[in-house]
Amino acid sequence: MKKITKVCVATTIAFSTLLGASVTGALVQQPTAHAATSSYYNYDGYAGQNASFVLDKHFKNAIKAENVKFNGIKIKSTTSNKSVLKYDQYFRNVSKDGKTASLLDMEVKGQLSLTQLKKVYSKELQKIDNGNNNTTGIYYYQPKQNGMTVWFDVNKGKVDRVVLGYSTVQQAMN
Structure with missing residues (x-):
C-alpha cells in the first residue's frame, strides 16, 4: 500500500x-x-503675452506631427476665406464649422529673441533672403515639404510676430 x-x-x-x-x-x-502615440500641442487662452511656448520641444514636435490646436481650432489646411479673432490670435481660412483653420497669426512684440529661436530650431531655422542683415527678416521652420510651417517676423534680433499654418510665405506674412 x-x-x-x-x-x-x-x-x-x-x-x-x-x-x-x-x-x-x-x-x-x-x-x-503598444498604442501608437503622436505628438500634439493644445493651447488655450492668450498666447501673445507669453510666447515662450514656441521654444518648447513639445511645440516643435507637434509642428513635425502637424497636430496643433489653439483655443479649440485645429491648424489644418482648409479652403475657406473666413477669418476669426479668438483671444489675441487671428485665425485665417477658418472652416464653416469653426473647428479648423489654415493659418494662425499672433503678435508677440519682442518677447523672443532670434538667439533663442536659433538655439531651439538650430539649422532647421531658415531665413527668407531679403538682402538685409541677419537680424531682420522672415525666419521659418518647416520640417516637412508642403507641411505645417512656423514663420517668425524678426526685427533687429527680436520676434514681433508668429504665424503658424499652411500657406505660402506671401499669404502668411501679409
Whole structure:
C-alpha cells in the first residue's frame, strides 16, 4: 500500500509541475500591444503675452506631427476665406464649422529673441533672403515639404510676430 501511495504522490507532483510549467509558459508568450502615440500641442487662452511656448520641444514636435490646436481650432489646411479673432490670435481660412483653420497669426512684440529661436530650431531655422542683415527678416521652420510651417517676423534680433499654418510665405506674412 505504501508503494502505491508513493507512486500516486510522485505522479501527482510530476503532473502538477508539468501542468504549472506549461501554463506559465503560455502566459509568458502572450504578445503585448503598444498604442501608437503622436505628438500634439493644445493651447488655450492668450498666447501673445507669453510666447515662450514656441521654444518648447513639445511645440516643435507637434509642428513635425502637424497636430496643433489653439483655443479649440485645429491648424489644418482648409479652403475657406473666413477669418476669426479668438483671444489675441487671428485665425485665417477658418472652416464653416469653426473647428479648423489654415493659418494662425499672433503678435508677440519682442518677447523672443532670434538667439533663442536659433538655439531651439538650430539649422532647421531658415531665413527668407531679403538682402538685409541677419537680424531682420522672415525666419521659418518647416520640417516637412508642403507641411505645417512656423514663420517668425524678426526685427533687429527680436520676434514681433508668429504665424503658424499652411500657406505660402506671401499669404502668411501679409
